[in-house]
Amino acid sequence: MNVIPVPKNEKSRLKALHDHQILDSLNEYEFDRITELASIICEVPISLVSLVDEHRQWFKSSVGLDTKETDRELAFCGYTIMDTSIFEVEDATKDERFKDNALVTGDPHIRFYAGYPVFDEQGYALGSLCVIDRKPRKLSAKQKRALEVLSQEISSLIAERKIKEELKDFQKLFEQSNDLVFIGGIDGYFKKVNPAFERVLGWSEEHLLNTSSFEFYHPDDVESTVKELQKLSGGGKTVNFLQRFKTASGEYKTIEWASIPELETGNIFGIGRDVSELTLKDQQLAASEGKLRAFFNNSQGLMCTHDLKGNFISLNTAGAETLGYTVDEIIKLSLFDVMPKDKHPLVNKYLDEIKQNGKVKGQMVTLHKDGSIRIWMYNNTLQTDPGSPPYVIGNGTDITERHYLEEKLKRTSQMLEQTNQVARVGGWEYNLVKKKVFWTSVTKEIHGMPPDYEPDIETSINFYKEGKSRDRIAEVIKRAMADGTPWNEELQIINNKGEEIWIRTLGNAEFENGNCVKLYGTFQDIDVYKYNEIALQGAVEAQARLNKALSKYIDLIREQDKTIEKIQEFKFLADSIPQIVWISNPDGSLDYYNQYWFDYSGMSLKDTMDYGWTPVLHPDDISKDFKPWTEMYVEGKHYEEEVRFKRISDGTYRWHLGIAVPMKDSKGNIIKWFGSFTDIDEYKRALDLENRISQFEDFNRIVAHNLRGPAATIQMILEMYADSASEPDRSDYLAMLKQASSTLIDTLNELMKVLEIRNNQNLPYDTCNFKSIVNSVEVMLKGQIIKKKAIIHTYFKIPSMAFPKMYLESIFYNMISNSLKYSRAAVPPVITIKSEFEDGKLILTFNDNGLGIDLKKHGENVFKLNNVFHNGHDSKGIGLFMTKTQIETFGGNIKIGSEPNVGTTFTITF
Template identity: 65%
Template sequence: MNNLPIPENEKERLKALHGYEVLDSINEAEFDRITEIASIICDVPISLISLIDKDRQWFKSKIGLDVNETPRELAFCRYAIMDPHILEIQDAITDERFKNNLLVTGEPGIRFYAGTPLVDPEGYALGTLCVIDRKPKKLSAKQLRALKLLGEEVISKIVERRQKEELKNFENIFRRSNDLIFIGGGDGFFKKVNPAFTKVLGWSKEQLLNTSTFEFIHPDDIASTEIELKKLAHGHSTVNFIQRFKTISGSYKTLQWTSSPEASTGYIFGIGRDISKEKEKEEQLAESEEKLRVFFENSQGLMCTHDLEGKFLSVNTSGASTLGYTPQEITQMSLFDIIPQERHPYLNAYLDEIKKSGSVKGQMLTRHKNGSLHVWLFNNFLQKGATGEEYVIGNAYDITERERLQNDLIRTKEMLEQTNKVARVGGWDFNLEKQEIYWTSVTKEIHGVPQDYEPDLKSGINFYKEGDSRDRITQAINLGIAEGKSWNEELQIIDVSGKEVWVRALGNTEFENGVCKRLFGTFQDIDAYKEAELALKRSVAAQERLNEALLEQIELVKEQDKTIEKIQEFKFLADSIPQMIWTSQADGYTDYYNRYWFDYTGMTLEQTQTEGWEPVLHPDDLENDTNLWNESLATGKPYDTEVRFKRASDGAYRWHISRAVPMKNNKGEIVKWFGSCTDIDEYKKALDLENKISQYEDFNRIVAHNLRGPAGSIGMILTMLDETTDENEKADLLKMLSQSSETLNETLNELMKVLEVRNNHDLTYDDCDLQEIVNGIEKMLKGQMVAKKARIITDFNKNHILFPKIYLESIFYNLISNALKYSKDEIPPEIIISSTTKADKTLLTFKDNGLGIDLKQHGNNMFKLNKVFHRGYDSKGVGLFMTKTQIETFGGKISVQSDPGVGSEFFIEL
């Protein structure tokens, strides 16, 4: 009990668990349904969703228990979260870990336990979905699979629960903010506005959304507004744009806007505030020196004057207070004292710019006296004093809170986009006036087209499978345009690769003055769900037909008093079928086999009834088949398995599907079993062939990558030989050419060994010398390294590891050649390779000073096939995919850290 298993990431795991805010929450039906389904599928009385806190396990949902939590030291689940696989304890009394556990020796008397860990998207095991019985038990493979799938559904619900709460918080901010927050389009119409618009301007939401914004703008501000809209249309953000906006009373209020465009949708996201009072104060400032002083002292923002070196000359009380100082303290300081050290280069640039242009506006970051940071919008002007000295008048507004809200809005939008990718839900928009169609990235992925693909209406419709699917989508679009009808259809498309995919297409319409202007909607990949649904329907229909046929046969036999003539007919039919047909009594005693059984096995009826299937059943299948048949006899469940029977004619074992279903009387009692065995050996061989093809495709990729380097080096050295006239240099290059040729031969010989090993189905582990492998790769890439003046530095704390050598060479080759290929111009590549040990694992690190990779943009596609992260290079997007596959094939892991312009660092655990 004192040595409780604790995950290595326990601190982070608990932080993640508490971050979901699910502990001690009320019962929720969607979680209770999952525990009930788990209890039914696994045929157990107790099912729990257990979350492992620091000192307890708390039950989010429970079936069969009355308590809400137990001490963590008693929890079986504390072991289940240590491993990503299902933990199954068939009999706790025989397990040293649990036989003395109070939950085993006392109530609820646990004997059987199976728990699947609840792992969130960040890899933290929050708890388990577990099933418990008071008697020993073993789950079938299907039950284990169902339990794992239900566990994945639980963690999905927990993540979705938090996302809903975060979205609710964002909506509260949107509704309650005193700033004007909007989403608009390039056409000059608002798409969404928050309640602050009505509060500040008086217009209703409907009036604002259905009226062009140019109807509200002061006539003198229309031209400048059009200029700002053009800037936004070209992807430039607007900061501190001033505009006069009509109120419902007919007067105008001065608004200050900060807006940003979204290139993918054409939407504009903006935040504004009413600066009418500040504007009035500015006008009063121009009229009177006294009014200037009053405004200066009473402004709620930061107003100040400073010289051209940044030293404060004056500051208003409110601004000084916001910075944490008194006006007297501020006038003893300069801008360099309140702006963080790392931003002083920007401050110097600001001082240079205001000297040159006379005015500067933008954002700045200051540090409060207590150390906190504040974000300001400023608008400063250069002035001359009465004696001709130059100074700067500064006006700034604290937008720290608004910046936080805007960042929250961006994060929420990114979360929604990621959710759509996970759910395979894309979007689309069709502008009828411009005849332009827009597809989101997920929609393009479902169609199998590249991200730069430009769809049109005809090609979009032609993706739908010809016939019913294409006819239905065409009719739906026509009805939408003509009558405004929305649609929700499950249809089939054929993607670019020719694959048929089931999708759910939803469409809506947008009308203006009775004319359809726009169609828009969502597009979801439901192929897996649909195929499962259709397969289930086919299975149900086939079972119904079989049941009907059996019932008809039973009724026929009853009606004819089981006459000898009908028995002979049935026997003749059974003997004519090229399958093994058999029947047994309720206790499992087999009383009939058709002719095919005797022809295939060479056994007699007497031998079969005496010895059973053991003489012809493959020894490896005997125990499992016996257990399954006994289980069916005990439970009445249909018998279904795959076994190998020996064919009498040649002694060969062939695969068969063996099935049997029970026939019951009116009381529900089993009176007979009807079984069959169908030869599926050719089907199994086809599966083996498919696996072999996959293995050779992998080998072909290794060949292509491993030969590209030596071949490329030879070509580069030949070019350098052709260009040089120095005899000494030619001698060195010829020596390098010889080395590259030898390396090419060695690579071919190694690849032939791998092919021989593959053909023998026996892949061995080699004692690999890491420095020797690096030296070999240097020879292969000699031409590139000389041309780029590259340097490889090694630091091996562990010099040898056990691993298939050709795969390890391929891994080293891919990472080193990538570092050379994606190096910076004019900067010699430097590649640092090191090795350490951790527990029983070897850790390899590859670090370079190259171009680096933007992981925010490409992180999810880092190791996927045919993914390229830098344009203009001879790249196929295969190397990293193959490297990850080779590492994971032998139980390893690979990860990466990278910054654009700095370089990349790959971490490998073997």
């Protein structure tokens, strides 16, 4: 059977077909109706809408045929898509191309076929509308015309279907945006608002749509709003317009609006952002103006301002020195004075461009005062301040050394490519995830294939000579995919011309998460070498070593063009949002970023596609972000993570909240990920300050609480000393008093160490021995233990743990002192302390036989601040609150079990 021809634009055609996302979709009535109509008009039993992809023809709609697809090599439609007119076969049994076709010799026994190509809006033939009969025949002229018209209707349906899918994407963004998105009229009424209005302002959608927007404006902002509406009615745009908008609670929030009119309909399209908290930045900016001026003057790059004729207005010291001038000297010059004369036309072009676009970046060449050349990368912006002439802010980086290095690298790469051609060394790569094989041009030449040949893994292996060579290549590939073993083999292939050729193939494997995802290596024609080797083995071995060393430097990577069309309305809306917006495919490949990403990061689209977020992501956040990012694509989990991005305008890292949600098809399969990153840096700074205040409050409580015990012990010993008339007892009390005083001093020293550590923002973990901590607490509470005749039992299966000692000692102190304080009258306290390891966690238990707590009555308030459950015990209600806070701060939790007049058990888990 003849090989079905392939269109010259096959690669682009297949991309267009997959972009429509129509393959393997559900039946749709509109397509089925046209298919049925074609069958009726052409008087045939079978009619199909066939879409032709890499390996099959898939039927979007069919009449008279139950199957959904066939192999492409059997497809009559493979010929139809080669032309722009009808393709007709009157009797397939008499046609050399089809007489042996399985669809002719077997079911459905095709005899007659007529198909008209179906094109998309760009002119790519996606498939065909065809009619089939089981007996020979020929269409009339009217039937052919009808088939052509119906194929055009199919094209229209496919185009409309794509637009509907894109509109779904737009609606998703509209509903999930954190910014206020609206459509309104010049009359001041909203026509459509997104859910963010209710989240941010509190008003329901119904109330907003039925109330004049002027009812919500601050009285002082009405006049400026009227002027903005007048400007919009005349076709002007609104950018960064600030307006105070009343919320449902009666407060006002400051909204920054960006709007554009549609004069044909009178509609206004706009986006607003709550910048109430950001108004504080205006004050901060004024306060930091001096700092910015110092930064400008001391920056190591070139920073300057100049007017629209190129005359310098200001220039920093480092930039002037790099050009060989003082600041006073260069202020008297212009761009024309510091650039070679042959570059002056480019200066004029640059000045015209920045006047028109307001922003220009690129590469420029300057002259040093001594006549030497300096090369710069610059990024300049036109600044227009009210009441003053416009001027340009320039920022340049000296890349002279890098430029010459890149030129040298380019020449080296050209020499390497030429060497590969001479040495007949090619490269190859097999992506196991995408099932794609890539060959370099030299590899295709060795196989005798044309430059546009697209290989696949099966045919690649079948080029190897049957027997030893084919078995060996299959074996080394299997081993590399299993355990990563590389290979270096000399084998024989039979090229497309039927010639037997000796080749050397080198291969390596690449793994991700334990799975082989890619094989790659080199492919060298060593035919002459091998035959010479038979005659002169020694000389050829030396040549082989040279070829092997050379192959290590070959790294050819295929770049795939992933350009994706976006509808104009979506692009405008996404580019207007003052936050980072992105869209990715289910496999994790990112295919869209809004303009804010490029403005914020300073990265180009190519840089972003090549390197992702890594260049601007804070180094400490790269590994932290890897897990949730991987779980999003592998497990389909929603992505929500806080990371820091570097802002290109000032080089600072700012916290962003990243959120991504999936869009799914009717089967529940993820077809797109929509995500955004919102700047939360100010919020994070406020939260950090709040945490530091909370830590110092906690420290103050520990100080107050831990000093009470030793102080109370000293007071109690003094009372017992005063009541005793026995000199031996008094001697013992003085010894106890000295020990309690020493404990108090040790406690103060420990507290000072903790304070010093807190000031250094570094709280280390100690190896804390439980028995030693209990002994220390017993010393602090010795007076109470003796007075109440308390007994303390310890059972430590786990003798120690890693924990800040001062905190753990405070926890033990609180547990034991509470048991002593709330003991039953005339009943000596019995306190039991245990440690054990269960289900991978350390468990501490403190049990006593004291008064207990009525948990039915007080259970919800046990650990709350200032709650006291027994009167007359000198309680302040902070001990259990502080203990719970300390435990949870270091990742643990505490639970209570208690019964009045029986006792209490506290269980602490880490």
